[in-house]
Amino acid sequence: MNVGRHERAAASRGFMAAVMAQPLPRVTAALAVFGAGWFVFNVGSPSGAPLVAWALSALCCSLAALACVRVARFPDLAAPTRMFWRHFAVTLTVAVLALASNAYDALAGPQAPTQRVSGLTTALYLTAVTVFLWALLRLPVTRRSREAWLTLGLDAGVVVLAAGLFAWYFMLRGSSELALTTGSDLTAVAIITLGGIDILAAVKLALTGTGPMDRGVLWIMGLAVLVGAGGGALMPLMQASPHITTTHLSIPIIAFLVAVAAERQLRASGTGTARRAARRRPFSLLPYAAIAATDVLLLVSTWNAGQEIRLVVAGSIALTGLVVVRQITAFYDNASLLARLDASMLELSRHEQRFRSLVQNSSDVITVTAMDGTYTYISPSFESVLGHPADFYIGRTLREFTHPQDLPILQDMRDRLARDPGLTVTCQARMRHVDGSWRWLEVVATNRVDDPSVQGIVGNTRDITETRRAQDELAHQATHDALTRLANRTLFTRRAAEALAEAGTRGVALALVDLDDFKAINDRLGHAVGDALLTVVADRLRRCVRPGDTVARLGGDEFAVLLRDASPQETCRVAGEILATLRTPISAQGHDMLVQASIGLVDGAEGMDASELLRRADVAMYAAKEQGKSRSVRYSADMDDRAAEDARLGADLLQAMLSQDQLFLLYQPVVRLPHGDIAGVEALIRWRHPERGLVSPVEFIPVAERNGMIVQLGDWVLREACRQMAEWRRLHGDGAPSRVGVNVSARQLREPAFARTVADVLAETGLRPDDLLVEITETAVFDDGPAVETVAAIQALGVAIALDDFGTGHSSLGLLRTCPVDVLKVDKLFVEEVTGTAEQAAIATSLAQIAQALGLRAVAEGVETPAQAMRLYQMGYRLAQGYHFSRPLSAEDLGGLLAAEGRDPDTWEPPALAG
Incomplete structure (x- = not known):
């Protein structure tokens, strides 16, 4: 509190220093000091010409009027404030005229020198007072409630009643002396009026507020009016000095105060000086000051009464003081309570503003709907979601904007919320956008129907269209x-x-x-x-x-x-x-x-x-x-049986490959026509099952192709056939077959390393490349893909290539041009018909001619009769194989056959396959 008081005192000193730096306040202050000195020196006996005092008063009043005109012309002031200063300038102008008339009465009138005033002078003084009163009443007051006006009326009544008592006491005790001094009863009326104006200014200032006027300005103006009223009240004291009047003392002081008030008004409005904050006192001191003054008046007026009266008066004054203290304490308690309430309301307002800002600026939408789905509140962000302003949806129902397929979802949500107040339910539904598209919204709804401030279902809604689109895309990709x-x-x-x-x-x-x-x-x-x-x-x-x-x-x-x-x-x-x-x-x-x-x-x-x-x-x-x-x-059900049989057969075949004693090779000779000499052999795989006996290749080769074992099986056949061929070369020399034919599956040809496998087997067994004949089918190389490249790589090693079962596959003659082939093996299907009609033998004849034209060797397969062998020879075939010449033989049997032939190497014709 002391710190605040010191700050206010320092501010006041700074203001007075700034004011005194201005010309008008500085001049009027000097004139006021000069007038006070003149008055003091002339109280006892005249020390100078009285005209000087009157001229000084008129000059000071004129300077004050100039200060008011200066303020009234300031453009930044409010219109009521400029009007007040214009009226006040008129008041001071009329006062100058009144001073001139008063000086004439005092110096040149009857009974001069005298303090008596004429009727004109009194009328001018009263006119000035009336104008000032009008200016004061024209100032706007602060708007307030009916209860506040009642309180204001009671406080004003206390002040006016106290002032009335003082005026009555003044009229009773001093009016006669004042009338005797001035020569007129109107002087007392003017003084009382000035006092009333001062009281009115105080009431307006303390009770109704200052409106557009600066508070300090009204305080200074009230002080000036008080100085004027006080000067008039002191007139009876000057009866012994008719050459001088209290006006000579009060007018310069009033002029100085007016100049200070005008400068403060300019600074408060023009230079940006902030108006002082509203007082913190929870009550007005003016009514209590009036009560205190009335108590003093009561005490003074009864001082000469009896002891009992003085005691009663003193007790009443003490009791009034206690009541005032009690009421002031209650005011402070109420003010503290109101301060806490204001702080709470301010905090609540801040929370409300924060909540409102969050709701209005959130990307999520806050909605309140009735139980029937009618919107009662929607936050503004709904427009950014669906395009329509929020007000567009108020009074409408959810059904109007929801996708028909999603209406059951919303109905289920409302049913669940209705059954369980306070429950929170989440659902997703589509709502129509202003452009006609459907937007996916996620709604988190809570039943707050029982809450009086809500009375509905609160929904927190957000747009999840892009999220759903991404989820749908991910779900589509996953499925x-x-x-x-x-x-x-x-x-x-x-x-x-x-x-x-x-x-x-x-x-x-x-x-x-x-x-x-x-x-x-x-x-x-x-x-x-x-x-x-x-x-x-x-x-x-x-x-x-x-x-x-x-x-x-x-x-x-x-x-x-x-x-x-x-x-x-x-x-x-x-x-x-x-x-x-x-x-x-x-x-x-x-x-x-x-x-x-x-x-x-x-x-x-x-x-x-x-x-x-x-x-x-x-x-x-x-x-x-x-x-x-x-x-x-x-x-059909038997397919499962066959599949199961294939599975068992595949497992047994794998075991046979591991055991090394169930699989073996037979060799069917390829002979030269017409004599039937052995020109070469074809290796044929056989399987001796430990339980089932001999298993035909027709049964287990397709199984091996389906389960992929054909690659391992084919590699074993290649190595075993080449090993046996090397053994025959070692035992029989040139009497051994010129070539051994090995069947290679399409799956083997698709292996990128198969050509390398062939080269490795030749190196391991010591065979020459032309000792081996690789037999392939048309289907294996028909697509002209990697299989053909593998065949070309094998032929590049020097290994001959035979096209087996020619005529039964795709039968594409273009294949003979694109695929590297050395030998054509004509299928048994065409060989069987060579002894029939010319039409039946036409294909076999054509194939022999094609092979001869392309420089290929032709081998007839499946020859079973001498007639077939003879007819094939006549058609041009020089190589053949079949049961007519020999069934497939074991390596030992074929070796015995080679030894029995006992051919002379010098007379042995090279086998046809050798070319």
Whole structure:
């Protein structure tokens, strides 16, 4: 508190220093000091001309009027403030005229020198007072409540009553002396009026506020009025000095105060000086000052009364003081309570503003809806979500903007909220944007119907459209093939399980589609062409199915078509349409291709799951491939038996390869026509099963090709045949066969290192390259892919190549030009017909002529009769093999046959295969 008082004192000193630096305040201060000195020196007897005092008063009043005019012309002041200063300038101007008339009365009037005033002078003084009173009343007051006006009226009544008592006491005791001194009763009226004005200024200042006026200005103006009233009240004291009046003392002081007030007004409004903050006192001192003054008046007026009266008066004054102290204490308590309440309200307002700012600027939308879904409140951010202003939705229902498919979701949410007040439920639904699109919104709703401040369901809503789009894209990627955009194995398995669960044992079918020889296309033309081909195949499969069916890519070139509510006839129709549409030439990256497929069909059965459905279709699909490909085969129970048999046979074959005593080779001679001399041999693998006895190659070779064991099996045959050939070379020299033929599968030719394997085997066994004949089939090299490159690499080693079973495969004569071939082995199918009609023997004849024209050796296979051998010789064939010449023999039997021939090396004609 002391710190605040010192700060205010320092501010006041700084203000007075700044004011006294201005011309008008400095001049009026000097004149006030001069006037006070003049008055003191002239109280007892005249020390100078009285006209000087009157001229000084008129000059000071004129300077004060000039200061008021200066303020009234300041443009930055409010209009009521400028009006007040203009009225005050008029007041001072009238006062100058009154001073001139008063000086004439005192110096040149009757009974001069005298203090008596004429009626004109009194009228001018009263006019000045009236103008000032009008200016004061014109100042606007602060707006307040009805209760505040009541309090203000009571306080003003206390002040006015006290002032009335003082005025009555003054009129009773001093008015006669003042009238005797001035010569008129109007003087007392003017003094009382000045006192009333001073009281009015104090009431206005302390009770009603200052309005646009600076508070300090009104305090200074009130002090000036008080000085004027006090000077008039002291007039009776000057009866002994008629040459001088209290006006000579009060007017210069009033002028100085007016100049200071004007300068303060300019500084408060023009120079930016801040108006002092509102007082912290919780009550006005003025009513209590009036009570205290009245108590003093009461005490003075009863001082000469009896002791009992003085005691009663003293007790009443003490009791009034205690009541005042009690009331002031209550004021401070109430003020403290109000201060805490104001602080709480301010904090609450800040929290409310913060909450409002968060709600209005949040990207999430806050909504309040009635239980029927009608919007009662929506935060402004809703416009950024759905495009419409928030007011557009007020009074409308959710149903108007929600996607029809999502209405049950919202209804379920409202039902749950209605059953459990206070429950929070989260749901996702689509709502229409102003542009017509649908936006996904996530709503977190809480039932706050019981809360009087809410009375509805509070929803926190945010836009999750992009999130849902990303989730849907990820879900699609997780369940669809990236290349063909078909369902992948995961989605297919789920839909198959759903279909089987819904349909039971009827109406569900699966067509498993596998492209024939697709790997050859990948190897020959590249994966880019293969991918383009798969995309076209996927599009064609889509066109073959019905709505509600599922087409999936399970991997590689394997597709699955899941059919719902399909009869066996409908399943066959779809499979036939798939085969037909795939037979249409496909163009992929500039390559025109014919694509064939093998299809396995299976119908749903009782107790079947998705994996079993797929397994059975896979079994049927492999059966279709075994039957010649490019066809569809329906699953049957015996296929499982055959598959199980293949599995057992494959396991036994693996064991046979490890045991080294079950597999062996037989060698069938290739003879030269017409004499039948051995020109070469073909190695043929056989399997002696420990339980089943001899197993035909027709049974175990396809199994080895399907399970991949054909590569290991073929390598074993190559090494064993070459080892045996080296052994014959060592035992029989030139009497040994000129070449040993080894059959090589298509799978072996696709091995990049197979040519290197052949070279290693020749090196290990010590055979010359021309001692070996590699026999391949047309199908293995028909696609002109890596297999042809492997064949070329083998021929580059010096190893001869034979095209086995020629005429039964693709039978492409262009193959003889693109594939490096040395020998054509004509299939038994054509050899059997050589003894028939010319038409029947035409193919065998043509093949012999083609081989001769291309510089190839032709070998006739499957010769079983002498007539066939003779006819083949006549057609031009010089090499043949078959049961007519010899069955396949063991290495020991063939060795004995070679030894029995006892040929003379000098007369031995080189075998035909040697060329």
